Amino acid sequence: MQRRVVVTGLGCISALGANTREFWSALCECRPGIGPLHAVEPGRLRFSNGAEVRGFVPAAHFEPSRLDLLDRFAQFALVAARDAVTDSGLDWTRELRDRTAVICGSSIGGQTSHDDQFLELYHRNRDRVHPLTIPRVMSNAGASHIAIEFGLTGPTFTISSACSSSNHAIGQALWMVREGRADVALTGGSEAPFSYGILKAWEAMRVVAPDTCRPFSRDRKGLILGEGGAMLVLEPLDAARARGARIYAELAGSGLSADAHHATQPHVAGPARAMRAALADAGLAPETIGYINAHGTGTLTNDPVEARAIQEVFGAHAAAIPVSSTKSLHGHALGAAGALEAVATVLALHHGLLPPTANFTASDPECGLDVVPNHARAVRPEAALSNAFAFGGLNAVLAFRALSN
Amino acid sequence: MDDTLTEQVCLALSKVKRIPREDIAPENTLESLHLDSLDTITLMFELEESLGVTIPDDQVRGIATVHDIIEGMRRLKDGASTGASPNAPATAET
Numbered sequence: 001m002q003r004r005v006v007v008t009g010l011g012c013i014s015a016l017g018a019n020t021r022e023f024w025s026a027l028c029e030c031r032p033g034i035g036p037l038h039a040v041e042p043g044r045l046r047f048s049n050g051a052e053v054r055g056f057v058p059a060a061h062f063e064p065s066r067l068d069l070l071d072r073f074a075q076f077a078l079v080a081a082r083d084a085v086t087d088s089g090l091d092w093t094r095e096l097r098d099r100t101a102v103i104c105g106s107s108i109g110g111q112t113s114h115d116d117q118f119l120e121l122y123h124r125n126r127d128r129v130h131p132l133t134i135p136r137v138m139s140n141a142g143a144s145h146i147a148i149e150f151g152l153t154g155p156t157f158t159i160s161s162a163c164s165s166s167n168h169a170i171g172q173a174l175w176m177v178r179e180g181r182a183d184v185a186l187t188g189g190s191e192a193p194f195s196y197g198i199l200k201a202w203e204a205m206r207v208v209a210p211d212t213c214r215p216f217s218r219d220r221k222g223l224i225l226g227e228g229g230a231m232l233v234l235e236p237l238d239a240a241r242a243r244g245a246r247i248y249a250e251l252a253g254s255g256l257s258a259d260a261h262h263a264t265q266p267h268v269a270g271p272a273r274a275m276r277a278a279l280a281d282a283g284l285a286p287e288t289i290g291y292i293n294a295h296g297t298g299t300l301t302n303d304p305v306e307a308r309a310i311q312e313v314f315g316a317h318a319a320a321i322p323v324s325s326t327k328s329l330h331g332h333a334l335g336a337a338g339a340l341e342a343v344a345t346v347l348a349l350h351h352g353l354l355p356p357t358a359n360f361t362a363s364d365p366e367c368g369l370d371v372v373p374n375h376a377r378a379v380r381p382e383a384a385l386s387n388a389f390a391f392g393g394l395n396a397v398l399a400f401r402a403l404s405n
Numbered sequence: 406m407d408d409t410l411t412e413q414v415c416l417a418l419s420k421v422k423r424i425p426r427e428d429i430a431p432e433n434t435l436e437s438l439h440l441d442s443l444d445t446i447t448l449m450f451e452l453e454e455s456l457g458v459t460i461p462d463d464q465v466r467g468i469a470t471v472h473d474i475i476e477g478m479r480r481l482k483d484g485a486s487t488g489a490s491p492n493a494p495a496t497a498e499t
Contacts, residue, residue, distance in 0.1 A: 046462070206446050206462045222462075265442055300466070301442075 004252075005177045006403060008245040009088025009233030011080040011188075012343050014330045015051035015226055019083055023330070023340075024347050027355035028376045032329045034212050034224050039194035047208045051226035051331025052194060068132055070145065071110030072192035076229030076336070077142030078149060081186055085150065088233035089245060090184065092150065101182035102143045102156040103173040104231075105165030105189030107335030108198065109139030115195035142190050142229070154182050163295070165189050166338030167388035167396035170232060171254030174398075177234050188339035190229030199225070205264075207299050213332070215296035215325035215357050216303050216371040218364040223297040226331020230339035232346070237403075249349045250403040252383065253282025259393030266302050267393060271295075271309040274395035278385060279313075282399035286314050289321055289399075290381025291354050293345045295389045296325020297332055304366035306387065311368070322379060324372040328358035338388040342398055345386040349402040352380035410456075410482070414475045417451040431472040438471075448474075458482060 013019065015033025016026035026033065036042075037050040058067055058075055070078070090096070113136040117129040135141060140158040147156045155176065159168045166189030173187035193199070202208050202225060209222035232251075240247055255277025259270035279286060295306055311318040326344045333340055348354050353376050360373035383401045390396075411431060419426040421444055429438065435445070445468075449460050452474070458481040468474055 046459075204446065204450060206449070206465060210462070262441070263443060 003178050003180065004237040004250060005174050005234050006237045006240050006250050007232050007248045007346050008235055008240050009084040009090070010248060010343050010346065011083025011085070011087060012228065012230035012340060013053055013056070013076050013079045014228035014230070014333065014340055015053055016330050018056070020087070020343060023343065027326060027329055027344055028353055030329070030356050030358050030374055030376065032212070032358045034331060037194065040196055040199055044196070045199055046203050047210055049212060049224055050194060051224055051333070053228055069135055071113040071136045071141060073106060073110055073190045073229070074136070074141040074145055076192060076227070077104055077190035077231070078145055080188060080190065080229035080231040081146045081149070084186065084231040084233050090233065096184060097151050098153050099183040100152040101154045101173060101176050101185040101187070102146045102152055103169045103176070103185060103187045104143040104146070104158045105160070105167070105169035105335045105338065106139045106142060106158055106191055107160055107162045107165050108191065108193060110137035110141060111198050112192055112195045113137050115197045146186060152186070160335065161394045161396070162390035162392055163332070163334055163337055164388040164390035164394050164396040165335035166230070166342070167386065167398055168256065170251070170338065170342055170398055171256065171396055173234055174251050174254050177236060183235065183239065185234040186231055187234060188229065188231035188342070189336045191334045191336040192227050193225055193334055194227055209298060212359050213298040213328045214359045214361060215294065215298040215328050216307070216364060216367040216369065217360050218362045220298045220300065220303065222299050223327065223332045226327070226333040228330065228333050228336055228340060230336060230343045232339070232342060247403055247405050249346045250401040251398065252284060252401040253278045253280070253399035255279070255281055255397045255399070257395045259395070261393050264391050266305040266389060268305055268309045268312060270393055270395045271306060271387065271389050272312045274397040275309065275313045275385060275387070278397040278399040282383070282401065284383050284399055284401065287317055288383045289314070289385055290379060291345070291348055291384040292321055292323040293341045293384065293386040294323050294325045295387040296327055296357070298325070298327065302389070304364065306389070307367040307369050319370065321370065322354050322372045322377060323369045324355055324357045326355050329355070338386065338396065338398070341386050341388070345384050345398070345400055349381060349384055349400055350404065352378060354379050410478055411475050413455055414452065414471065414478060417448055417455060418471065421448045421451060429471060431470070431475060433471045434469055435471070452478060456482060
């Protein structure tokens with residue numbers, strides 16, 4: 001059984017706002033959510049900016065007893081999932097709950113809780129940590145709490161593949177719904193990396209920009225870390241039509257590959273193979289692709305390598321494809337990045353408006369792409385790709401096709 | 406020439422690359438020593454720890470030889486500001 005799979009619900013929380021509407025407005029108006037980091041005292045890091053979720057009050061979303069179990073990354077997963085489910089208008093039945101999968105991505109899980117509790121041991125010489133530390137820290141907490149909240153009893157798990165986590169999760173969810181192993185999937189990812197320990201670890205990697213994120217610009221200096229969560233509701237096209245659901249777009253394919261090359265250096269061949277695999281899985285000819293949401297971290301090395309991979313896959317057509325990196329707006333949310341960018345890509349197809357690459361200054365001849373600089377562009381692509389390439393050389397690409405009611 | 410600083414840089418390189426100290430000379434390029442991006446950031450960590458300096462990211466991007474590192478460390482230890490080339494990316498990337 002091979003079913004076409006469509007996106008019928010979207011939810012997200014990010015540096016661009018508390019919900020999908022605010023996210024999309026900021027993308028279209030090119031208003032980056034990047035600013036001075038509040039999570040760490042000034043002067044304790046060599047970089048000072050991040051894309052934080054601001055004004056988030058956990059107690060406004062969760063009962064105190066529930067919060068005891070929820071690290072910030074799991075809170076983001078739940079908030080995004082609630083929005084996506086409400087947006088989908090799904091009417092839960094017992095049978096549908098049994099047939100719903102929850103597949104989430106997260107790179108580092110509950111690191112804030114990890115940091116807080118181990119500080120008690122190592123720094124304050126306490127003799128015990130909070131007994132709920134393990135359930136807060138576990139990377140599957142987001143997926144598990146979504147299942148618990150909505151009573152969903154289908155296949156539920158978390159995929160961790162660094163910056164490709166969400167794309168791996170969404171691709172897996174696509175295949176499960178396509179093949180009839182689930183009738184609905186709630187899928188996406190969440191991340192909350194602004195613990196002092198994780199920030200110091202990124203500092204030591206020397207890839208974080210001292211100013212802002214300028215993907216594909218000649219004077220780019222690195223990435224800007226972000227946080228948040230995003231979820232998509234997937235269901236078969238026929239079921240969505242039968243219940244009169246709003247269809248945002250078709251999730252047509254997913255392509256995966258490994259570089260087998262290096263722990264951190266980007267590579268042309270692996271991403272190119274993942275893009276080709278996504279096109280093949282979707283049954284899309286390269287010429288149908290009219291937008292690519294790039295991995296586009298803004299580091300010195302990623303952007304030209306990604307440009308070369310796109311040029312290798314699309315040949316002469318590459319010059320005609322608008323390619324933007326929305327990380328310039330919502331930051332690099334690591335395991336949540338692919339989910340936020342999937343929402344951006346789906347909405348780009350749905351509204352016929354391509355989100356821009358923000359903070360763009362000057363073209364880099366090494367990144368010879370049309371990068372939609374600083375202003376959204378009204379275009380109605382037939383289909384789009386969303387790229388994610390992770391440390392460890394793990395690549396996951398999603399292919400979406402424009403489709404509506 | 407501050408032989409101590411040269412020795413400290415060469416010893417740090419020897420530790421990071423797991424090669425004999427005598428195989429490292431100031432005129433060697435980092436490429437000839439097969440220093441990749443992760444080796445480079447690990448070397449900067451070792452030097453910051455052993456020399457008690459803070460090495461700016463843009464200084465890392467400008468180095469090509471062992472001599473460049475030694476001179477960069479000398480300027481940092483002297484408290485002088487350092488110039489940097491925007492070329493030769495030498496950091497880990499994603």
